[in-house]
Amino acid sequence: MKRILIGCGLIILIIVGSIVLFFGVRQFVVHQGAKKIDWKVNDEEYIQTLLEEVSLQHETRYVIDDAVIYLKETELSSEPKQFYSFDIEKWKNSTSMEHKAGRVGKVRIRPALDQFFEQINFKSYGLPEVSLEAGQIVIKKDKDVHSIDVVSEQWYLTHFNQDALILQSYKGESGAYFVFFDEDIEVIPLKENALINNSSVQVFEELLLANPMIQEKHSRFLPFNYSTVWDRKKKQFYTIDEADLLSQDGQSVLLNYDRVREENYHFYLLTIEHYIEKNDKQKMIKIPEAAIIKKSTLPASGLGDIGILSFTSDRIIFESNTPSFIFGTAGIVKVSVELTEKKPHYSIIYIEENR
DSSP states (O other): OHHHHHHHHHHHHHHHHHHHHHHHHHHHHHHHHHHTSEEOTTOHHHHHHHHHHHHSTTSEEEEETTEEEEESOOBOOSSOOOOEEEOHHHHHHHSOHHHHHHHTTSOOOHHHHHTTEEEOOGGGGTOOEEEEETTEEEEEETTEEEEEEOSOSOOEEEEEOSSEEEEEEOSSSOEEEEEEOSSSOEEEESSHHHHHHTTOHHHHHHHHHTOTTOOOTTOSEEEEETTEEEETTTTEEEEOOTTSEEOTTSSEEETTGGGTTTTTSEEEEEEHHHHHTTOOOOEEEEOOHHHHHHHHTOOBSSOOOEEEEEEOSSEEEEEEEEEBSSSSEEEEEEEEEEOSSSSOEEEEEEEEEOO
């Protein structure tokens, strides 16, 4: 009997020791992982870079003669469209450090940006007048006038540079026109065959390259909008599946971006070439959930749903509303993931604890 009790005691001791060892090793791993995560909450220069990236990413802006020109409202009206410059330095200096990180990822507030826009003389940049008048889109440049008969009353100017622009409608009559005006104004449907037959492909590609988010000017694929890219080799458009997210520079795709939590906190990335060619060479990135929570100091049981705030080929910025140990949420954490090295590098840029 005594031997049985001793044997049972040894078994219990081994089990308890194994559990203690397991949790000890786990805590050590989490601690080491947390040490590799940067604390950038108070890094003003870094936060400002992210704020600029996130706040201005949805603005309609293109580069003309090395200047970034903005279009505040894209919908056409009876008044000619006006174009603007944006005083980025004044905007940077207007926000105190305590608000910058919290604003990363929040929906941009137009009045907060409006005060930094300044209307320009668009004619000095070679841009035409564009308006919508009584069922006609009217385009004027110097003495040249061109009209397009349309049914829909909702048309938008979505792309522009000194040589061309694009007009699109999403309601009523869905369609688009490519307008070029380097010399005489000419209008063609925005379709692959029309671009090729009219020898307009180069002008069209130069228009897409005027997007300031494009860093690689020799890229085969150019972003047309948030879900479409243009293939310069095959001269055709490709659409990104609605479950996936195209990077702002158009060079990467984040698969199932709205299901990161369901994917056990993994990001799955493909280059745009592999995505279009249906080549399954995915790059998998595991979010270090426990290490992020430890570094954040939030009293949270883990991460919650992952919301993508910004995505480029160089960086992912996400936020998570973290659940508490008992009920409710412990707070919000915002994280930047740098993708430029072989291994992703994480930085906590903002925390807000629920009181």
